[in-house]
Amino acid sequence: MRIDFAAELDPEQYRAVTTTEGPVLIVAGAGSGKTRVIIYRIAKLLSMGVPQEAILALTFTNKAAKEMAERARTLVRKPLRDLTISTFHSFGASILRKDIGHLGWKENFSIYDESDRARAVKECAREMGFSMDTFDSWKISSLFSALRAGHGELAGDDMQYRHLYDEYRKSLNVYNAVDFDDLIAMPLELFAAHPDVAARWKSRYRYVLIDEFQDTSRQQYDLMMAICGNDVCAVGDDDQSIYSWRGADFGNLLRFERDFPGLAEIRLERNYRSTGSILEAANAVISHNAKRKKKALWSPSGSVGTPLVISEHPDDSAEAEAVVAEMKKLRFSEHLPWDAFGILVRTNAQARVIEEALMETAVPYRTAGGPSFYQRKEVRDMLAYMRVAANPDDDMAVLRVLNVPRRGIGKAGMERLVGLARSRNVSVHIAGEMLERAPDGRIAEKLAAEVSSFFALTVRFRERVQSRAAPLSAALRDLVRDAGYWRYLLEEHRDDDKAAAWKYRNIELLAASIERWEKDPDTLDAGLFAYLARVALVTRDDPDDEEGKVSLLTIHAAKGLEFDTVFLPGCEEGIMPHAKSVEEGGGDIEEERRLFYVAITRARKRLFLSRCAARRVRGGTQATPSLPSSFLAEIPAGLLRGPESDTQGKSESEIAKDFFGKMRTMFGGAGPEKEA
DNA sequence: GTGTTTACTTTTTTT
DNA sequence: AAGTAAACAC
Numbered sequence: 001m002r003i004d005f006a007a008e009l010d011p012e013q014y015r016a017v018t019t020t021e022g023p024v025l026i027v028a029g030a031g032s033g034k035t036r037v038i039i040y041r042i043a044k045l046l047s048m049g050v051p052q053e054a055i056l057a058l059t060f061t062n063k064a065a066k067e068m069a070e071r072a073r074t075l076v077r078k079p080l081r082d083l084t085i086s087t088f089h090s091f092g093a094s095i096l097r098k099d100i101g102h103l104g105w106k107e108n109f110s111i112y113d114e115s116d117r118a119r120a121v122k123e124c125a126r127e128m129g130f131s132m133d134t135f136d137s138w139k140i141s142s143l144f145s146a147l148r149a150g151h152g153e154l155a156g157d158d159m160q161y162r163h164l165y166d167e168y169r170k171s172l173n174v175y176n177a178v179d180f181d182d183l184i185a186m187p188l189e190l191f192a193a194h195p196d197v198a199a200r201w202k203s204r205y206r207y208v209l210i211d212e213f214q215d216t217s218r219q220q221y222d223l224m225m226a227i228c229g230n231d232v233c234a235v236g237d238d239d240q241s242i243y244s245w246r247g248a249d250f251g252n253l254l255r256f257e258r259d260f261p262g263l264a265e266i267r268l269e270r271n272y273r274s275t276g277s278i279l280e281a282a283n284a285v286i287s288h289n290a291k292r293k294k295k296a297l298w299s300p301s302g303s304v305g306t307p308l309v310i311s312e313h314p315d316d317s318a319e320a321e322a323v324v325a326e327m328k329k330l331r332f333s334e335h336l337p338w339d340a341f342g343i344l345v346r347t348n349a350q351a352r353v354i355e356e357a358l359m360e361t362a363v364p365y366r367t368a369g370g371p372s373f374y375q376r377k378e379v380r381d382m383l384a385y386m387r388v389a390a391n392p393d394d395d396m397a398v399l400r401v402l403n404v405p406r407r408g409i410g411k412a413g414m415e416r417l418v419g420l421a422r423s424r425n426v427s428v429h430i431a432g433e434m435l436e437r438a439p440d441g442r443i444a445e446k447l448a449a450e451v452s453s454f455f456a457l458t459v460r461f462r463e464r465v466q467s468r469a470a471p472l473s474a475a476l477r478d479l480v481r482d483a484g485y486w487r488y489l490l491e492e493h494r495d496d497d498k499a500a501a502w503k504y505r506n507i508e509l510l511a512a513s514i515e516r517w518e519k520d521p522d523t524l525d526a527g528l529f530a531y532l533a534r535v536a537l538v539t540r541d542d543p544d545d546e547e548g549k550v551s552l553l554t555i556h557a558a559k560g561l562e563f564d565t566v567f568l569p570g571c572e573e574g575i576m577p578h579a580k581s582v583e584e585g586g587g588d589i590e591e592e593r594r595l596f597y598v599a600i601t602r603a604r605k606r607l608f609l610s611r612c613a614a615r616r617v618r619g620g621t622q623a624t625p626s627l628p629s630s631f632l633a634e635i636p637a638g639l640l641r642g643p644e645s646d647t648q649g650k651s652e653s654e655i656a657k658d659f660f661g662k663m664r665t666m667f668g669g670a671g672p673e674k675e676a
Numbered sequence: 677g678t679g680t681t682t683a684c685t686t687t688t689t690t691t
Numbered sequence: 692a693a694g695t696a697a698a699c700a701c
Contacts, residue, residue: 061691089691113691138687180691245689347688410677537691556689578688595689681699686692 003043003075009036010300016266017041020048020207023260024233025253029297030282030601031273031562034235035064038211039071041233042083045207052082054206056227059087060215060243062538064560068211081524084205088220092183093533095190095201100178102194103186108529110177110387110394111536117141117179119396124167127422144168148181150219151247174427176393184219191226198226208232212559213256214240217247221255232260238293239286242556242595244588253293271297273562273604275305281607281635282600288634289590297601305605308635310571311643312628313612315621316350320357322643323567326608327363327550330565338364342551342563344599346576350569351552353616358550365550368557374535378489378503379510383535385479386472389462390528392455393427402428405488407450416447429455457483465528472531473515480507555599566603571611572626596631 006014013033016026017040028034038057045055059065069085084091093111100109112120121144122137144165146152154162172178178186191198208228210216213236216224224232234256241250257263271279279297286292313319327341345351351367358365373379381404387397399418403409409417421431432451439445461479464470470478480486486504493500517534518526551563570576577592600607609632613625 087691183691242689243691246691349687406678408677412677554689575688580688591689677701679699679701681697683697684695686694 003040003047005040005044009033009040010270012266012268012270013037013040016268017044019264019266020045021231023230023256023263025213025256025260025263025265026233026235026268027253027265027293027295028235028237028268029271029295030237030240030598031271031297032268033270033272034211034237034268035068035071035560037268038068038209038235039075041209042072043075046076050207052080053084053204055083055209056091056205056207057083057085057209058091058211058224059085060212061560062087062090064211065090067560079521081522087537088216088223089180089183090533090537092187092223093537095187096178096183097529097533099190099194099197100186102197103190104173105178106176106391108176108391110175110391110397111183111533112172112177112179112396113536114138114141114145114180116177116396117145119399120171120175120177121164121168123395123418124171125164128164128167130164140164141168145179145181146247148179148185149217149247150185151217151249171395174393174425175395176391176427177396184217184223188219188222188226202227202229205229206231210234210236212236212240213252214238214250215243215248216252218249218252219247221249221252225259230260238291239289239295239594240559240598242559242591242598244591267295269295269297270300271601272300274299274601275303275605277305277307277639278600278603278605278607281308281639282597284636284639285593285600285631285634286597289593291590307641308607308609308639309643310609310611310632310640313610315614316353316569316612316616317357319569319610319612320354322610323354323569323608324357324361324363326567327565328361330606336564338548338550340564341567342553342558342561342565342602343567343569344553344555344558344602346555346570346578346595348554350575351554354552354569358552363550364548365552367552368554372538373506373509374538376503376506378506381485382476382480382507382510383532385458385461385483386476386528387532388455389458389465390532392429392458395421395428398428402451402454405484405491407454409447409450413447413450416444417451462528471515471518472526472528473511473518476511476514555595558602559598562602562604564604565606565608566599567608567610568599569610569612570615571609571629571632572615573629574626575615576629576631593631596629 005017009017013036016024016037020041026034026037028037042055042057046052057068059068065085065087069080069083072083072085073080086094096109097107100107118137118141121141122135125135125137125140140161143152143158143161147154147165154165172182191201205227206229208224208231210224210233213234236250236253238250238253241248274282276299279299283296311322313322323343330336331338343354345354355365355367374383381401384397384400387394388401392398399414402414417428417431417435420435421428424431424434432448432455435444436448436452439448457479461475464475465472489500489503514531517523517531551558551561553561576596577589581588581592611626611628615622615626
């Protein structure tokens with residue numbers, strides 16, 4: 001590895017990379033080469049002879065972790081198998097994987113996502129006799145999540161759930177499961193109760209690097225402090241803090257300065273990404289925030305670029321069509337590939353209309369919104385089978401597939417089992433065994449037999465995988481057959497076998513992706529548990545940057561990315577800033593502004609802002625017409641211009657298309673689509 | 677015990 | 692609009 005650090009980095013970056021000893025805080029503005037600095041820093045450490053296993057880099061999203069690992073490998077040009085680059089949550093999971101025994105869980109614990117969590121909370125509530133018709137398990141379970149993550153508290157009406165919370169926590173232990181928040185909270189508990197274990201982890205990592213530091217929560221900060229020594233480097237930008245709703249606390253920047261008084265603070269304000277107009281707009285907008293470290297991005301190239309374009313539309317589908325039309329125009333006039341465009345939305349719901357427009361015009365696109373592949377019913381069923389195999393006490397998984405395909409265990413049977421389990425404070429698996437040993441009557445006997453044949457299926461699966469008789473993917477394919485799942489799909493969709501085939505295909509895709517993962521040389525542990533831990537933490541598909549496609553993303557998902565041209569539809573009061581953040585109490589307008597800032601700074605050359613008066617909201621049209629976002633007024637007028645007049649620079653067919661587009665929005669309902 | 681109909685809410689953002 | 696959960700019929 002030969003890297004000329006001084007030549008490949010600017011002076012501030014160079015300092016950030018080479019200040020390897022002692023605490024460092026890097027305040028890195030948008031587009032200042034933050035990821036680059038981290039990658040080079042890792043390379044620097046390795047070039048100094050630091051062993052890979054002594055380096056820990058923590059990021060916030062799977063996507064960032066993956067990208068960082070890939071870029072580091074490319075730069076260093078050798079495999080980095082012993083380097084730890086992971087998210088806080090998966091790092092927490094790996095700590096628990098080794099040492100959860102100290103806390104009274106078993107190593108084969110399951111990781112619950114929010115739907116498992118909500119369901120578990122619901123079970124507990126039912127058990128405790130809450131009236132289920134008014135009980136909102138999603139709401140309560142996210143309250144519990146906040147509680148566990150160390151923000152939010154039980155107050156007022158919510159006090160009644162205190163006992164329920166305790167019950168929920170107990171039930172997780174019975175299920176031998178932990179939830180997302182436990183992945184951070186439990187390692188902290190572990191370290192507090194077992195200093196020897198803490199010392200072992202701490203001694204392993206000599207150099208610790210934290211990315212997106214502004215998005216870390218207080219607990220994550222504590223976890224960092226438990227692991228790191230004095231050679232710790234935090235990289236962040238308070239202006240890009242957009243996760244406070246899940247406990248991110250950019251007060252950690254101040255805390256860090258206080259906890260490491262002698263730290264070196266390095267500021268990266270040189271922006272290599274955007275034109276002068278875009279930077280000026282971004283700086284102007286963010287300067288309205290009172291709570292921030294003062295800084296200003298500047299462009300070393302000094303190019304001004306084109307003004308930002310703002311346009312208004314009668315409704316959201318007209319807005320979507322305008323975005324598509326503009327892209328087609330630029331693609332032609334500037335020879336831009338599709339992947340030069342990013343369409344950034346505040347909410348996933350906004351993406352729908354745009355997706356329709358893209359599909360209609362056959363524009364290739366990728367999206368990170370919407371439920372992930374792993375959320376699909378048939379895929380979740382398969383994962384549930386695997387989870388039961390790994391951890392038979394995982395009741396949420398058991399209840400999901402115990403009668404899928406139908407085994408004649410209906411509502412009554414389920415209630416019987418769950419009732420028995422709850423009364424003895426054991427999992428359904430154990431309850432099934434108890435029933436088998438001491439059945440009372442014919443029905444119980446039959447029930448017990450069915451339950452045990454279900455578990456036998458999963459045990460067989462586990463044994464094959466663990467004895468390495470078959471790789472996971474092959475074992476899964478067999479399981480689909482042995483469980484009769486394929487036949488079940490056919491029966492479920494008797495009237496359209498297309499749907500059945502589609503679902504079967506998804507299962508095949510799952511098996512194929514497992515196979516790929518198993519064969520990947522970077523997979524250190526191709527075991528069942530490792531796989532499940534991995535997929536549990538993937539809540540969203542990170543679309544592998546497919547080339548040649550427009551990106552349609554939420555602003556949150558777009559953080560860290562950049563595009564030649566960015567579209568920002570929905571610049572309306574209520575969307576951006578979002579209504580939920582404007583209303584009384586917990587709302588945080590500054591965070592919304594940061595979100596707007598993040599969106600603006602994704603653009604390299606062109607930025608198109610748009611808004612519309614009427615938006616379609618679940619069926620009907622929105623009650624009151626929307627007003628323009630108050631953030632728009634914060635952009636200096638000199639940087640903005642309106643859309644070009646309709647006919648300018650357009651081909652005849654485009655003009656014609658526009659004409660029909662207008663007709664459609666004026667009269668509605670022209671064409672095959674139905675009107676709400 | 678299972679299949680069908682009806683009532684109803686929903687996610688702001690993500691690990 | 693869509694998808695789920697509960698209510699209802701078989």
